[in-house]
Amino acid sequence: MAKASSPFALGTFAVGNEEFPGLVVGDRTLNLSDVLRIPGSVLSLVQDWDAVLPRLEALAADSSRADWWHLADVSVRAPLRPRQIVQAGANYRTHVIDLAVQHAELGPGRTEEQVRTETAAMMDRRAAEGTPYLFLGLPGAVAGPYDDVVLPGYSEQHDWELELAAVIGRRAFRVDRESAADHVAGYTIVNDLTTRDLVFRRDMPEIGTDWLRAKNAPGFLPTGPWLVPSSFVDPGDLRLTLKLNDEVMQDESTKDMVFDVAALVSAASQVVELLPGDLVLSGSPAGNGMHHGRLLRPGDVMTxxxxxxGAQRTRCVAEET
Incomplete structure (x- = not known):
């Protein structure tokens, strides 16, 4: 089971049928529902983040308590259930450049190197002058970090997309980029699964993308294991690695982002009132299944x-007919 490498983190756990918010330190968790005046879920903690955070710091530093659970003795759920999910697309330079090459018509007058150079210049202009490409996801897609992923039988083109997600800790509406990071409580891992043949509407090509059908099947957003407070995380210098059956498929730094987390939160807040507990996903780096020509199958295991x-480990299973 994954452990938090920060001084402490938050998670949601279950013993039998009872769920509880837990403070994670090393390989142990403290049931915060049993601690005087601590609210009853991670979402409720985040809703009162400025007041709760100092109390969590004090509890994490208290080595005298004996009422800790070992992580091996509890089930790990998604760290929280967001009310809103904002997702970013086309936000890693290398990923976009690879896609441009994949779809380009190459020939004597147009080489792969030319396409890469042109696309890199376009990404530079976009970073300097443009705005992020954002869309909405549904909370119903959220699953735990170790849950099985059911691959819907209506397609055989399901794909992985590892992403860093920011968890909002203060209401954010029309905040500027400079102050946007102050509205982030912490960070977690998501794997934004996508059904590739449903991304575009073939019956109405002029409409464009259909993210509802492509990304929101039950369990298509494995989340967690932990919510790590933002003071322990540098979102601009993290390594994202996804392995499929122990083979590395994605391995990139968040330095490759076109728009950083602060820019994404700020851009989303210009239209949406972001609430504590909401997730803002930051896009996925190069190396998804379409790039490798290998999509998900029943029996696959993603790490x-x-x-x-921390780390997720999810196994793919076929939908029962």
Whole structure:
């Protein structure tokens, strides 16, 4: 089971049918529902983040308590259930450049190197002058970090997309980029699964993308294991690694982002009132299944890690008919 490498983190756990918010230190967790005046879920903690954080710091530093659970003795759920999910697309330079090459018509007058150079210049202009490409996901897609992923039988083109997610800790509405990071409580891991043949509407090509059908099947957003407070995380210098059956498929730094987390939060807040507990996903780096020509199959196991945020392990299973 994954451990938090930060001084402490938050998670949601279950013993039998009872769920509880837990403070994670090393390989142990403290049931915060049993601690006087601590609210009853991670979402409720985040809703009162400025007041709760000092209390969590004090509890994490208290080595005298004996009422800790070992992580091996509890089940790990998604760290929280967000009310809103904002997702970013086309936000890693290398990923976008690889896609441009994949879809380009190459020939004597147009080489792969030319396409890469042109696309890199376009990404530079976009970073300097443009805005992020954002869309919405549904909370119903959220699953735990070790849950099985059911691959819907209506397609055989399901793909992985490892992403860093920011967890909002203060209401954010029309905040500027300079102050946006102050509205982030912490960070977690998500794997934003996508059904590739449903991304574009073939019956209405002029409409464009259909993210509802492509990304929101039950369990298509494995989340966690932990919510790590933002003071322990540098979101601009993290390593994202996804392995499929122990073979590395994605391995990139968040330094490759076109728009950093602060820019994404700020851009989303210009339209959406971001609430405590909401997730803002930051896009996925190069190396998804379409790039490798290998999509998910029943029996596959995905292991996903981001520096300091723990690890997910999810097994793919076929949908029962």
């Amino acid at each position: 996903a890690t981001i520096t300091g945020l």
